[in-house]
Amino acid sequence: MTQPLIRPDLVTSPAGPFLAAAELTQTEARSTSSHSHARGQLMGALSGLVSVGLDRQQWVVPAIHAIWIPPHYEHSVRSYGPFSGWSVFITEQRCEQLPREPRAIKTTPLLREAVRRVASWPGVELDDAQTRIAEVIVDELAASKEESLDLxxxxxxxxxxxxxxxxxxxxxxxxxxxxxxxxxxxxxxxxxxxxxxxxxxxxxxxxxxxxxxxxxxxxxxxxxxxxxxxxxxxxxxxxxxxxxxxxxxxxxxxxxxxxxxxxxxxxxxxxxx
Incomplete structure (x- = not known):
């Protein structure tokens, strides 16, 4: 059975920090059936590869890339062999200025380091310094260019x-x-x-x-x-x-x-x- 990547309330609830993140490293394949959630999700890979099913399209997330999944989009996830990656979850209200459709992006070192920092936090309300780091992730996503990794x-x-x-x-x-x-x-x-x-x-x-x-x-x-x-x-x-x-x-x-x-x-x- 696939274990939750992050506390469920940090995926489904508007309460708590407007942005939360988690990292995952595993040796076995990971698979989740089709689902959706109220928060938008940015899913990135550091090594290995994961595929995401979105509507009638299949997307892949190779290393140093990420897939943006807006709130309420039905999606499924499957990894291939050993995999290391991360996910960021952003409240629906803060997604209003972000892309309205799914997209693949190439991640920057700044984005990956900011995600790594946020993933180490306990999932409670952010202080001023933490908010500035979380805002970097939002800004990097908003400014990102779309990559073609869908079929x-x-x-x-x-x-x-x-x-x-x-x-x-x-x-x-x-x-x-x-x-x-x-x-x-x-x-x-x-x-x-x-x-x-x-x-x-x-x-x-x-x-x-x-x-x-x-x-x-x-x-x-x-x-x-x-x-x-x-x-x-x-x-x-x-x-x-x-x-x-x-x-x-x-x-x-x-x-x-x-x-x-x-x-x-x-x-x-x-x-x-």
Missing amino acids: PRPDDARLVRLTDALVGDLSDNRRLDEWAVWAGLAPRTLSRRFVAETGMTFAQWRQQARLLRALELVADGMPVTTIALELGYDNVSAFIDMFRRAMGTTPGRYLAAEASTSSPAAYSAAPPA
Whole structure:
């Protein structure tokens, strides 16, 4: 049974401090079923990877990133293997000036250090000095830029069947026209419906699905060659090129950065809150 990350009243009640935080490190997978709460939640990863189900979308939270979940949004959570991360809970009233829709962000050293400080507090009303640190978290979230770490799910039953098949075997390299025949759609209809329902072309959607799966496999420590083959790439170089274009670095450097970010030295290098 999954243990609560933080005292329930600091998640569901407007009473108490306007902002509370908790950190979590565990070796086993963690999973919570779909739920919502009155406070907004900012969920970040330091090492490993966690996925968040939001509406018809699946989001991933790789290291040094976070997902913002506004108040009352239904969501589910699942981690993959060893995981270290944190969550911040903000009262609904203080969320009025924050993003109204879920978003992924890249965290800053300042944000991570402020969260670490707040997570050490007992969950009672904040004094003036603590309030200033808590306000840093709110300001950093409000100023953050949105990152693309989600995978939209279509409504059309034929597209749902197709995307489920794609996710079930991302090494399947059939072209759009071949998938159209499989789904019983004209290629132009499939292409048009994909854009209308997901905001992405068929090729973009498949690449995004492969990227999110790659992040999961990298977090699990799978060799890059194995990941490339599992995702349908003809060679490792093609996979690394895709990963670099999307994440700004290679899988190996990404994993090294993740390890250094989650170490105590990374905290000491962060600017003081």
